[in-house]
Amino acid sequence: MKRSLPLLWRRINERYNLVGSICQTCNTPYFPSRKICPKCRRKGKLISQKMPNEGKIFTFTQVHAAPAGFEHETPYFMAIIQLKNDVKVLAQLVDSPVEKVKIGANAKMVFRKIYEDNHEGAIAYGYKFKIV
Amino acid sequence: MRGVSVIGTGLTKFGEHWSVGFRELITEAAVKSIEDANIEGKEIQAIFGGTMASGSFIGQEHIGALIADQLGMNPIPSIRMEAACASGSVALRSAYFAVASGMYDVVAVGGVEKMTDISTEEAATALGGAGDQEWELFLGATFPALYALLARRHMLEYGTTEEQMASVSVKNHANGVLNPYAQFQKEITIDEVMNSGYIASPLKLLDCSPITDGAASLILCASEKARKYTDLPIEIVGTGQASDTLALSNRANMTELNATKEAAKQAYSQAKVDSSKISLAEVHDCFSIAEILAIEDLGFFSKGQGGKASMDGRTALNSDISINTSGGLKACGHPVGATGIKQVCEVVWQLRNEAGKRQVEGAEYGLTHNVGGSGATAVVNILKRAD
Numbered sequence: 001m002k003r004s005l006p007l008l009w010r011r012i013n014e015r016y017n018l019v020g021s022i023c024q025t026c027n028t029p030y031f032p033s034r035k036i037c038p039k040c041r042r043k044g045k046l047i048s049q050k051m052p053n054e055g056k057i058f059t060f061t062q063v064h065a066a067p068a069g070f071e072h073e074t075p076y077f078m079a080i081i082q083l084k085n086d087v088k089v090l091a092q093l094v095d096s097p098v099e100k101v102k103i104g105a106n107a108k109m110v111f112r113k114i115y116e117d118n119h120e121g122a123i124a125y126g127y128k129f130k131i132v
Numbered sequence: 133m134r135g136v137s138v139i140g141t142g143l144t145k146f147g148e149h150w151s152v153g154f155r156e157l158i159t160e161a162a163v164k165s166i167e168d169a170n171i172e173g174k175e176i177q178a179i180f181g182g183t184m185a186s187g188s189f190i191g192q193e194h195i196g197a198l199i200a201d202q203l204g205m206n207p208i209p210s211i212r213m214e215a216a217c218a219s220g221s222v223a224l225r226s227a228y229f230a231v232a233s234g235m236y237d238v239v240a241v242g243g244v245e246k247m248t249d250i251s252t253e254e255a256a257t258a259l260g261g262a263g264d265q266e267w268e269l270f271l272g273a274t275f276p277a278l279y280a281l282l283a284r285r286h287m288l289e290y291g292t293t294e295e296q297m298a299s300v301s302v303k304n305h306a307n308g309v310l311n312p313y314a315q316f317q318k319e320i321t322i323d324e325v326m327n328s329g330y331i332a333s334p335l336k337l338l339d340c341s342p343i344t345d346g347a348a349s350l351i352l353c354a355s356e357k358a359r360k361y362t363d364l365p366i367e368i369v370g371t372g373q374a375s376d377t378l379a380l381s382n383r384a385n386m387t388e389l390n391a392t393k394e395a396a397k398q399a400y401s402q403a404k405v406d407s408s409k410i411s412l413a414e415v416h417d418c419f420s421i422a423e424i425l426a427i428e429d430l431g432f433f434s435k436g437q438g439g440k441a442s443m444d445g446r447t448a449l450n451s452d453i454s455i456n457t458s459g460g461l462k463a464c465g466h467p468v469g470a471t472g473i474k475q476v477c478e479v480v481w482q483l484r485n486e487a488g489k490r491q492v493e494g495a496e497y498g499l500t501h502n503v504g505g506s507g508a509t510a511v512v513n514i515l516k517r518a519d
Binding site for chain 2: 032059066079080091115
């Protein structure tokens with residue numbers, strides 16, 4: 001899918017720095033950021049919060065049939081990482097030996113190119129994770 | 133609220149329809165349902181259509197108007213509903229409410245998707261819109277990948293195996309052989325599934341439902357007036373719908389679809405039955421693991437036992453519970469917007485004793501279960517013979 005520059009630009013803080021939110025009322029962290037805390041709703045107060053950049057693999061898959069824009073990367077791993085604050089994040093796993101990709105393995109965020117076939121010439125960057 | 137019954141069903145063959153388009157498909161299904169209901173077109177007071185991504189698949193929106201126009205039914209109201217792969221079912225629920233409320237007596241409900249006019253990669257991207265565009269697809273996730281993440285977790289927590297998942301596809305193909313509407317009418321073996329190549333590990337090609345063209349249609353009527361048209365109306369005695377987070381990663385539990393459990397609770401409660409009363413169910417097996425999750429979340433088997441139950445043949449035709457007698461999404465095919473309506477067609481035929489070689493014996497209650505995305509929408513309907 002074609003993604004415009006503003007669409008990429010407005011997510012930079014979240015995608016480059018893993019910035020989500022935390023509710024000051026119930027202390028629940030969220031990623032990606034939210035405007036409303038599902039637990040407290042209008043009694044909640046959400047502010048920006050950087051997520052911890054380490055966690056463990058909660059579940060994973062190796063993608064062999066990729067969507068448009070990712071064909072040249074197959075096969076690649078995608079995982080849901082349970083961060084140290086228990087927030088779960090979906091991300092690609094990179095620079096990780098196949099035999100170490102297991103549920104429970106420690107993983108750390110890295111900054112990578114996501115894809116570059118944007119029709120306005122912009123390269124999309126963001127978080128991926130690697131096994132440590 | 134008054135009772136609502138199905139008095140007409142219509143279905144196109146599911147498959148790759150190179151020579152016909154979106155409008156021919158929905159027209160064929162609609163006309164069949166009107167003939168089946170033995171009514172005049174002018175008795176239909178409103179149309180509810182379900183389609184997921186016609187804009188991406190054929191560049192066409194404004195589907196409600198298109199359907200009314202093609203059927204020659206202007207100027208009656210006609211709308212399109214969307215909830216990803218559950219689009220057909222949410223259209224059905226809207227139609228149900230319209231009749232139950234007393235606003236209309238007779239309405240038509242359609243579901244349609246024309247998916248083969250674009251490349252497989254483009255279709256995968258269009259279907260990806262059922263997930264979270266900004267936080268799943270953007271990063272390279274596919275739909276098989278999301279269900280693979282659920283599968284891996286189910287394998288870890290309950291010991292579910294790839295062979296058990298394969299047995300779901302094997303059973304659904306065996307049912308598909310008996311269904312003349314099915315896209316695939318060919319038996320497959322566990323070995324063939326196991327050797328079919330990974331799409332998103334642990335899911336392989338034959339764990340995945342195909343890309344399909346097709347349409348389905350129903351005529352709904354107020355139960356109090358249904359006998360004017362048919363001796364055997366099939367009543368919708370329970371309906372439920374629930375939602376969950378759009379993105380899979382935001383869910384606490386990844387070995388169930390909570391929306392399925394919530395929708396089932398509503399439907400069972402309204403129908404005043406529990407899962408033990410259900411003889412057959414059409415469940416949303418977009419991937420083999422999805423059928424395992426469904427038969428657990430609907431209460432047919434306890435959590436974690438769905439894989440073993442499938443492998444042991446307990447979901448086969450005329451076993452403990454007949455699951456996906458149509459062949460399911462896997463073998464019958466999955467034209468996304470049509471699927472929820474096709475499921476109801478199959479259950480109606482079973483309850484009317486019109487399912488031919490795949491007939492379930494002595495069925496009184498049947499259930500349909502339709503999921504949007506990775507479980508952000510789920511719809512459950514319970515149907516009953518009204519005799």
